[in-house]
Amino acid sequence: MSEKKLMKGNEAIGEAAITAGCRHFFGYPITPQSELPAYLSKRMPQVEGVFLQAESEVSAINMVYGAAASGVRVMTSSSSPGVSLKQEGISYLASSELPSVVCNIMRAGPGLGTIQPSQSDYFQAVKGGGHGDYHCLVLAPNSVQEIVDLVRLAFDLADHYKNPAMILIDGVLGQMMEPVDFGNYKPTFVEKPWAANGCKDRKPNAITSIHIDPKDMEQHNLRLQKKYALISEKEQRSEEWMMEDADIMVASYGMTSRIVKSAIRKAREEGIKVGLFRPITLWPFPEKKLDENINRVKEILVVELSAGQMIEDIKLVNNGRLPVSFHGRMGGMTPSVEDIYDEIKKIHDRLTVKA
Amino acid sequence: MPYIVVNEKFCKGCGLCVNFCPKKVLRISDRLNSKGYYVSELYDQPNCIGCAICARMCPDVAISVYKEDK
Amino acid sequence: MKVVFERPEALQNVPFTYCAGCTHGIIHRMVAEAIDSLGIREKTIGVSPVGCAVFAYDFFNCDVVAAAHGRAPAVATGIKRSHPDKYLFTYQGDGDLAAIGTAEIVHAAARGERITVIFVNNAIYGMTGGQMAPTTLLGQKTDTTPYGRDARANGLPIRVCELLQSLDGVAYIERVSTHDPKHVLQAQKAIKKAFQYQVEDKGFTLIELLSTCPSNWGMTPVESLKWLEENMLPYYKLGVYKDIG
Secondary structure (H helix, E strand, O other): OOOOEEEEHHHHHHHHHHHOOOOEEEEOOOOOOOHHHHHHHHHHHHOOOEEEEOOOHHHHHHHHHHHHHOOOOOEEEEOHHHHHHOHHHHHHHHHOOOOEEEEEEEEOOOOOOOOOEOOOOHHHHHHHOOOOOOOOEEEOOOOHHHHHHHHHHHHHHHHHHOOEEEEEEEHHHHHOEEEEOOOOOOOOOOOOOOOOOOOOOOOOOEEOOOOOOHHHHHHHHHHHHHHHHHHHHHOOOEEEEOOOOOOEEEEOOHHHHHHHHHHHHHHHHOOOOEEEEEEOEEEOOOHHHHHHHHOOOOEEEEEEOOOOOHHHHHHHHHOOOOOEEEEEOOOOOOOOHHHHHHHHHHHHHHHHHHO | OOEEEEOOOOOOOOOHHHHHOOOOOEEEEEEEOOOOOEEEEEOOHHHOOOOOHHHHHOOOOOEEEEEOOO | OEEEEOOOOOEOOOOOOOOOOOOHHHHHHHHHHHHHHHOOHHHEEEEEOOOHHHHHHHHEOOEEEEOOOOOHHHHHHHHHHHOOOOEEEEEEEHHHHHHHOHHHHHHHHHOOOOEEEEEEEOOOEOOOOOEOOOOOOOOOOEOOEOOOOOHHHHOOOOOHHHHHOOOOOEEEEEEEEOOOHHHHHHHHHHHHHHHHHHHOOOOEEEEEEEOOOHHHHOOOHHHHHHHHHHHHHHHOOOEEEEEOO
């Protein structure tokens, strides 16, 4: 499959997982991600894999917990309300340090909301929607090709760090079709002697997240925090686009960053020096690169499909240095190129007046 | 002659073995184990028939049962 | 000297943390003996619940995965589906299985998952201090039914075997008891048969074991077995509820 193939985002997640050696998927129908379970219900039998539609997202994430505890690559997916149901399970996956991939094809909330796109689960994904101090690796592609690359990366990082990894996209990216090149990718697997898959020739393994003695529980937490610090150190990823001479930085991720790029092209045609800073890993947040870029620009505009969530992490790194403004849409509405261009223009005009 | 051995570290003196022994050869002793339980003991060994009911009813699997080979 | 009875290999040689006289320990032994008798210890993976048996991974001498409350059947499904050659059992209490985990147990049975469920029914939440469970009997006093369980206010006890027997994925379901040696022997046979059906890939198997909770019932171990016999047996009829043979 090395030639380009036109594929829907949701299905690309499934095919990428298969190319990454994932042979187990436990899911549940919810718009706008149902094409993924549907696709895998066709594909998994073709590769002697397991597709199982669970009775609920709660059950599905616990099936993932079981498969991951027994040492196989495993994935589940859902959309916002379903991902809320999975939060307890994700906290367990993080505590028991079980490699797993969870996809959230975000839709507008809160509550039942609607099926149109959103990025309003950023906090849930990045700050942790479950209980306890934990983190998922959170990867946010902005194209169908990058979906494939980041799903593969998610499996590798999950295995390497023994941690749940989350693919965070919105409904548009899940639904849209783009050409994608799978190349002839060979997954690399890691040994999992800790797995609970039958204690032949070894002492029994126990996979648990209870440590009833607080001294043990604190040690466990300290180990987790050390791991998260290591991940933060090594795994920050972001894209800078037209930032070399930019005065204005637009920070945006996922599908929204594509609209921002169009707005930037339009602004550049009028000589406005504006660029895009696009976090690819939402956790670990790309602080180092962001900090460098903040030192080179004069003002920051954040664009999200929410009331403003990533903006808080931008502000943390910004630490008051520069003015930060926000443009967002909610409820499944998406900003137009014009809308974003107008925001950039306003900042530009303000800066030229000041100059 | 059959007999039983009570693992005094595991026994919690719950009394089920004493209650169900058909030959009434067991009793709760006056010895305390490290957890503070009065442990069960075989005090009338000659009448033990090695039926293992005590062992099957023991919630702590603390009793082993032995018989001579014929 | 011949050993007539000793601790099964599939139990770790450590003391249990259960209260004195709690029949969980008897049930652990019977599960371990069934695993030993079928020679499947190295191919068996247990899934422990949240409840008194949450530390079962310290007691069973085989791989054990501790599940979130109520989710053991789903966790076991995830393991069995990814390792069909292995044998899975879940060990669950009445709160775990018949309250928060109702959907999971119903659908695991409906899917005919090749897992064996050891369902310990002691009509109360033990670990958390004696609250009402779905199987608490009418009139039974608990921490959350201080005036006795009332049908109108607290609903009526759930008979799990009868609930699941209508599901075609089920190969074998039996309710047994632990209140005296005769019933313990019957329970032992039933547990072994359930594992045997799993080895023979027949379908979903579940054994419901009526069990005691001396601490939260506020009785001595011997009295609690008596109470079980006099109060639980009439409501929870023992017997086979499904057996595809």
